[in-house]
Amino acid sequence: MMHQRPRISDVARLAGVSTATVSRALSNPALVSEETRAAVDQAVQATGYRINHAARNLRHRRTGGIVALVPGLANPFFSQILSGIASVLAPAGYNLLVADTRSAGADTLLSYAEPSRADGLIVLDGTLPAAGLTRMPVVLACEWVPGLIAPRVKIDNREAAAMAVNHLADLGHRRIGHVAGPPGNVLTEARQAGWQEACIARGLTPDPALLYPGDFGLDSGQRAARLWLDQPKDSRPTAVFLASDEMACGFIGEVVRHGIRVPQDLSVVGFDDIELVAHIAPPLTTIRQPRNQLGRIAAERLLARLEGRVDDTDTVLPVELVLRGSTAPPRG
Template sequence: MTELRKTPTIQDVARFANVSTATVSRALSSPDRVSEATRARVSEAIRVTGYTLNQAARSLRQRTARTILVALPDIRNPFFSSILDAIEREATSRGYGMLVANLSLAHEPVRRLQDYMLSNRADGLLLLGGSMDVAALRALSLAPYSVPLVLACEEISNSGFHVVLTDNQQAAERATNHLIDLGHRHIGHLLGAEHNVVARERLAGFTKAMHDNGLNVRQNWLFRGNFEIESGYAAAAHFMALEERPTAIFAANDESAIGFLSGLRQHGIVCPRDISVVGFDDLGVAPHYTPPLTTMRQPREMMGRMAAETLIDLLEDVDPGRGQLRMVLNSDLIVRGSTAHPRKENAGS
């Protein structure tokens, strides 16, 4: 005789977690009202017991909540502003709302995302970053979370998630080739954050352009950075300490490029007379800085719109049989006043 297994209930979860059913309910519906330790016990109990939210209720929720969760590494970063705006516009046009999770405030980012999904506040996740553990993210796609997930801006290798991003390596090549075409042969690179996939891709593009043109990548002309203005400012001090300096710099993003130029100005170095600088992103401040910044313009609005469109298509089962989507958008070189031909005495050979 076949033994029928009892479907796990909220009472089973409560017993396993050694809390009341009311506490389990609060942990699912209003996680901010229970302690982090209690949320952790409830989440573990759900995993072990195999408890899932009533599927009919979940289907009803998916028709009424109509909200997507956008999680980003740091909401203070101006890079994300136009992406968020485009996501919200696309979501609104299709009848969805948007919640934003600032992961820089979370001690355990994955746990915070789990809380959002179990509390029924959002139907799907759009992640603007690739630094989270892939196994933990994959777990979000399984019961009890069952979260449709799309990545944007950064890719997680071999994750299998849908992703919308830009051509970081190829764009970095074009930025570096712009400096080479102007006649620069002594070129350095202001690095992005260590271990960041985007920073690695932009360094790879810089390196390829240099090697393809028969130019050496000098290790002492690779300046440490982390995508922030302060790191660019600090790199300027290292630049000034060099006995032999590059005549041009490709910076991993606009913020660090602006910090670098600001630091050089303190030492009387004038751009582009003494040095040419190319940034990356084309932030709103780039054309208004002095000098206006030459940069690679990422199609951030398009990236946000397409990522939101992809996630909502998943929620609405549009083309359910399709495989993983990997959309790579092209960036544009925007030439402004921060790049010029090198001074003849500095041009080199």
């Protein structure tokens, strides 16, 4: 859709120099004399010239685009990560292309991860096949793809889960339940393992009856709550640690509707600290992930890679247990 846009040759003609000189004056001003630079600048002003990225990209054999592969654009958890990514990509002159790994087919995703479309990849979905992701520099953020060697920006999910369990154990809870994430997800495994280990370390039993299936989504939290409600009162957990805040919201909503009081009758700890959970009643005690920072660092590490600085170490960001109103000592 480029109409009659001025080209570099128009600028050159007006400034009385060659196109090569205009190009240099624009991209590497130190290379030309001061007068030339001034003449070119003036001609740029006069013509309203703006560079044509497609031409420049073709010449540079790059695309200027970075693709973020997100499992569910509609998931509020990812929007702040994207926000962080965008905030470092834009100043560096890269476009952020966003692709939803849930709504797009495998072939669409592969076509996004194509060298002529993007220069690099930020993968936020750990369930993608590693094979398709090796065609360009890639950074893994939050989730990671087992077997894919690439820098990862993540948190210590095991430790984070242990923080939640320890908080509940400190309050005096002896039966601490866990609502897990989707099966096969690396985060699910790490958080569940953290729950299990921390329970054992505190002399508690991570009984299978205390473990509920989930998928990070609201509805699965609600389903877990129904399972909990169906359990005998004297053997069900007095506290539940859920692998996502969304599930925690669904869980609390459902038990409250059945007359359970949180935290008096049941303590709940979530995971993520999405913005909203500070404002529900009761405000949710949860594990805060530095989402914006996760995005920024992932983008920075990808840029470093694109500049040739290769470094496959992991960046592990600190999490924080945010104490709010959804946890209390068990009754009696």
